[in-house]
Amino acid sequence: MVLVSSSIFLAVTLLASLIGGHETSTDEKSKVLILTEDTFEQALTSFPLLLVKFYTPWCSYCKALAPEYETAAEQLAINDLPLAEVDCSVDEDLCTDNDVDSFPTLKLFRLGIPNLYEGPRQSEAIIKYMRRQALPTVTHLTDKDELEKFTRSDTLVIIGSQQHENDTFGTVFTTLAQQLRDRYLFGWLDAYNKTDLILYNNHGDHQMEDIYTGDLTDADQILSFIRRHATPVFGEIGPDNYLDYEQAELPLAYLFVDSDTMLASFRDTLQSLAKDYRGIMNFVYIDALAYPEQAEYLGIDTSNNNAQLSLWPAFVIQDTKSRRFVLSSTKSEEVDALSIETHVRLFFQNKLVPFVASDPVPESNTDAVKVVVGSQYHELVTMSDQDVLLEVYAPWCGHCKALAPVWTRFADLVQQQQYPLRVAKMDGTTNDIPPDDPATFDVEGFPTIVFIEAHSHRIAFYSGNRTLASLAAFIHEQQQQQRIMLELPIDELDEQKDTTLDDNHDHSTDEHKIDNTEQPLEETTTTTTTTTTTTPFVHDEL
Incomplete structure (x- = not known):
């Protein structure tokens, strides 16, 4: 069974002369190599496979990672797999050149080509990752004994074989292995196997086999199968x-x-x-x-x-x-x-009612700007007899705060002139837009401003200049059937001329963007609407 390419371990004898050890807090030699502007390129040339940590001494997450990284370096030294680090408070340009914008950042350099490490920051996970990287993309297995040992060597092991003549499957399998090698272990059984593709799941005490029965030439279908069976049957x-x-x-x-x-x-x-x-x-x-x-x-x-x-x-x-x-x-x-x-x-059976996040219904809602909460969205927006101009905001958003007086003044003009429009606002951090509502839409940043047409529920997103004149122009564009126009103060009419060119700027780029990297869990939760997400376990510091 071929496990490790010998090229991975070239130039290990240069380790001491290239970098040299450094003293840990216990005065023992550290196994983590210290790289600088002068030694970085030489290290990439000398080590075909090198994991580099970019850090700063003041970063609390870097401090938490340090002992885990050191432990991993000690264990991986047995396999001649070096770990290195760069102090970005000293070599700022080097970190900038390597696109480091948060700390700590870990990158694996394979033959000098970087790939971001996004796995757990515990020693066990780093060790497993590096040993996996040292293996061939696909490990060829020659008999059932090798298969048995290999399928228990990692948490998830994916085995392909050639039960039938299908060159395309072999190509698809290798391509997927190259794409997913950071996370899973891939093997190929040259001998006959009972199926063409099996996932061996080693979470927990018992190994579980998931057998793929779909199209062997459909890479997307195989990828979906792998991802749907990559987790424990029931785990934390x-x-x-x-x-x-x-x-x-x-x-x-x-x-x-x-x-x-x-x-x-x-x-x-x-x-x-x-x-x-x-x-x-x-x-x-x-x-x-x-x-x-x-x-x-x-x-x-x-x-x-x-x-x-x-x-x-x-x-x-x-x-x-x-x-x-x-x-x-x-x-x-x-x-x-x-x-x-x-x-x-x-x-x-589709018989459950989904939860909708909502602030309490306001005791009074008579101001020009109507307050919308999740539980009243359908009533105040979807079922409104008037068109609705809705701002979804976040209390902490600077652009939202700057817009607030303009939004209030615009609503006052609408109310004073009895113009057929409901101007409203909703806190997007504490309220959901019901996902099955006819007038639902995705919120990807704050503020998000939308026009919602009454009865038809047609939605138009606003991305123009945040002035009375631009808002009015947007409304007139959306309500072309209206015979009346919203009248603006004279100073705003003058401003409308001055901001015509500025309206060509896409102000959606000025929003506080929401990271829609999907769920679970975070120490600091960010709630959005419709496609509500929490940023997963963010620990990086800038």
Whole structure:
């Protein structure tokens, strides 16, 4: 069995003369190589495979990574796989040249070509990643004994074989291996195998086999199959594996628990459900005490102060449209094995009502700018007899704050002239636009301004200059059937002439963009509308 290309280990004898060790806090020689502007290029030439950490001494996340990185370097030194680091507070230009814009940044250089490392920042994950990188893209296996050993050498191992003559499958398999080698291990059985493509999942105590039965020449279909079966049957979700669940593009069922004892009481039920719905829905458990923000985002009211009412366990299904279906004691619902089974069955029967994030309905809503909350979106926007001009904003957004007085003045003019338009605003960080609503739309940044036509629910996004004149021009363009025009003050008419050219600028680029990298979990949660997401476990500092 061919495991490692010998070219990976060229020039290891240059290690000491090229870099030299440095003293750790315990005065022991560190295995992490220190690179500078003078030695960086030479290192890339000398080491065909080199992982480099770009960091700054003041970065708290860099400090947390340091011992993990050192441990990984010590273990990988056994395999002659070097790890290196660059202090960006010293070699700023070097870091800039390597497109480093956050700390820490880890990049793998293969024959001098960089590839961003996006995996967990624990030593075990880094070690596994580097050893995987040292293997051939596809490891060729010659017999069943090699197959047995190889399929247990990583968390997820993908094996192809040539049961039938199909040169295209071999090409597709190799291409996918090149694309996914950062995360999975690929092997090819030259001898006869019972199927052409099998995934060996080694999460937990027992190995599970997922057999692919689709088109062997369809790379997209194979990729989808891999991603849908890359996760444990029922496992814990966290910063190390959220990407697997995101890329699966399947509904995700969360069990929130606050103790191992509570988890144990549900494990058999959830394991059974997960096997029944394998490849259709993923099931996970999550530490409710460690990630309360995720519970809030998914629709569980953690503010309940009733000491007699325990928040946990709770169960939530989030579908691929980011709709959330909550089963929680805070909704006076019993959460047990039977209710979870029923909840899942009703989900697939489309009989559950999704949770919609919403602020409380305002006690008074008589101002010129109408306040829209999630629970009233359908009433105030979708069912409005008048066209609606809606701003979705964030309280912390600087552009939103700058727009606020203009928006209020525009609404005052509309109200004073009894112009047929409803001007409204909605806090996009605490309210959802119902995803199945006829007037739904995606929010990708703040502020987002949309015109929603009454009855037809036609939606037009506004990206012009944020002035009264430009807003009025946009409305007149959308309401061409209207015989009356919104009258502006004289100074605004003069401004309209001055801003004609400026309206050619796409102000959508001025928005505070929302990172739509999909779900799970984050220490700081950002809620958006419609395609509501939380940025996954962000830990980088600028």
